[in-house]
Amino acid sequence: MTETSTVGAVVVSGIGVVIDGRPLLADVDLTVRAGEVLALVGPNGAGKSTLLRAIAGDLAHSGTVAIDGVRTGGVRTGGEAPLATARRRAVLEQDTAVAFGFRVGEVVRMGRAPWRGTPRAVDDDTVVARVLDQVELADRIDQAFPSLSGGERARASFARVLAQSTPVLLLDEPTAALDLRHQEAVLAVARAHARAGGAVVVVLHDLSLAGAYADRVAMLAGGRIVADGSPTDVLTADRIGTVYRHPVTVVPDPNTGTPVVVPSRTLQEASS
Structure with a gap:
C-alpha cells in the first residue's frame, strides 16, 4: 500500500467486496488528496455506496484503506480502533x-x-x-x-x-432529499471543508452537480472504476451514454464552464 502523510488523505488499494458470493467491488485503487472533493458516480448497482462503506471501515473487504496514513478497518484486520477512526472520518449514510x-x-x-x-x-x-x-x-x-x-x-x-x-467527510447522496437551493448549499459547505484542508468523498447521482462541485470524478460500473479524472475529462457524452446506457448531451455551464449533463428525451404527444 502506498503510504501518505498528507493530512486528511484517503488511500484505497486493491479493494474488493464479495457479499453472498456476488462480487460488488473488484480491485479498486483510489487516492483522495487533502483539499479535494471526489465525486463517485455511476448507475444503480455500480458499487458507489459499497465503496464508500468500505472506505469508512463499515464493510468487510479485501485490500487496504488508509486515512491520513493510518490503516482503518479495525484492530482485528490490522487497522486502528473504531473510536480513533471516528476522529478521522465522518460518514453520512443514505x-x-x-x-x-x-x-x-x-x-x-x-x-x-x-x-x-x-x-x-x-x-x-x-x-x-x-x-x-x-x-x-x-x-x-x-x-x-x-x-x-x-x-x-x-x-x-x-x-x-x-x-x-473530522478531516475526511464520506457522504452518500447528501443531496437526494433536498430542493435546488439546499443541494447547492450543502455541496458548497462540502467544498469549503475541502478548501480548508479536509477531503470529501461524495456519492452523487446528479452528474451536473458532480461536474460543478467536484475536483475529480470517479465513475464506477460493474464494481470497477472505469474513469477517474477532472469532471470535464470524465463526464463526456460518449462515456456517460455507454455506462448509463442512455444518450446524453453535455454542454458547458454558461457561467462556470463546468459540464452540464442533459439526458436525451423524446416527448410523447398527449392523446386527445
Missing part, C-alpha cells in the same frame, strides 16, 4: 433513522461523541451552533427531529456529520 423523539440539537450533538472525555469536548456547544447555522436549521434546535420535513432531516443529519469535526 438513510438516517432516529428511533426516538430526539430534538434536532441532540441529534447533531451525537456527532460530538468521538470527542467525549477529550479536551475538544469543551467546544461541543460552539460546534453544534455553528453547524446548525451552516445548514440553516439554527431556529429548529429544540424541534423534535421526527417532525422535520424529509429535506430538513437530511440537513440535520449532514450537520451531525459536520459536528464530528
Whole structure:
C-alpha cells in the first residue's frame, strides 16, 4: 500500500467486496488528496455506496484503506480502533433513522461523541451552533427531529456529520432529499471543508452537480472504476451514454464552464 502523510488523505488499494458470493467491488485503487472533493458516480448497482462503506471501515473487504496514513478497518484486520477512526472520518449514510423523539440539537450533538472525555469536548456547544447555522436549521434546535420535513432531516443529519469535526467527510447522496437551493448549499459547505484542508468523498447521482462541485470524478460500473479524472475529462457524452446506457448531451455551464449533463428525451404527444 502506498503510504501518505498528507493530512486528511484517503488511500484505497486493491479493494474488493464479495457479499453472498456476488462480487460488488473488484480491485479498486483510489487516492483522495487533502483539499479535494471526489465525486463517485455511476448507475444503480455500480458499487458507489459499497465503496464508500468500505472506505469508512463499515464493510468487510479485501485490500487496504488508509486515512491520513493510518490503516482503518479495525484492530482485528490490522487497522486502528473504531473510536480513533471516528476522529478521522465522518460518514453520512443514505438513510438516517432516529428511533426516538430526539430534538434536532441532540441529534447533531451525537456527532460530538468521538470527542467525549477529550479536551475538544469543551467546544461541543460552539460546534453544534455553528453547524446548525451552516445548514440553516439554527431556529429548529429544540424541534423534535421526527417532525422535520424529509429535506430538513437530511440537513440535520449532514450537520451531525459536520459536528464530528473530522478531516475526511464520506457522504452518500447528501443531496437526494433536498430542493435546488439546499443541494447547492450543502455541496458548497462540502467544498469549503475541502478548501480548508479536509477531503470529501461524495456519492452523487446528479452528474451536473458532480461536474460543478467536484475536483475529480470517479465513475464506477460493474464494481470497477472505469474513469477517474477532472469532471470535464470524465463526464463526456460518449462515456456517460455507454455506462448509463442512455444518450446524453453535455454542454458547458454558461457561467462556470463546468459540464452540464442533459439526458436525451423524446416527448410523447398527449392523446386527445
